[in-house]
Amino acid sequence: MNISLPDTQATRKLGIALGQCLDARSVILLQGDLGAGKTTLVQGLGEGLGIPVPIVSPTFTLINEYAEGRLPLYHLDLYRLEPKEVIALNLETYWEGIEVTPGIVAIEWAERLPYKPDRYIIVHLTYGNEDSRQAAIATHNCMIPQEPLGANL
């Protein structure tokens, strides 16, 4: 599915729609160049989940956890990591929700994952003219409830 995102707000709205409809243990793999809008989409996700605090980029902290919304949000950014370091993070802890409360896992720079979960949604953001972006969304072994997505875009 390809979605056109003419401005920042459109990307945020896509995140809101996903935050309103996704279930616990959903994993969103965010791909795309620097500044493509990955963090912007996760900020919408936070809003859709009802998280009342600002979502900030975890580029330096690696992972930010938010427990204040409908479901926990685990926001990761792999930009600064080597594959060995990514493996050492034991990310399955988050997407299996075994040692942590199951929630939504959003991973920026998911291109750097040496392995993937069993079920995931890929959102690949690319640049268009000026402020426009394109989101290519693909699901693997899972579904996005369509109605909320359609209603908000």
Ligand SMILES: Nc1ncnc2c1ncn2[C@@H]1O[C@H](COP(=O)(O)OP(=O)(O)OP(=O)(O)O)[C@@H](O)[C@H]1O
């Ligand atoms: N259509 C759009 N969608 C998202 N962001 C947009 C759009 N148009 C302009 N922007 C701007 O581009 C920037 C995107 O920044 P953002 O931090 O979300 O990107 P990112 O993909 O997370 O970058 P990084 O790779 O550094 O983590 C913001 O300043 C945002 O306002």
Ligand SMILES: [Mg+2]
């Ligand atoms: Mg970012």
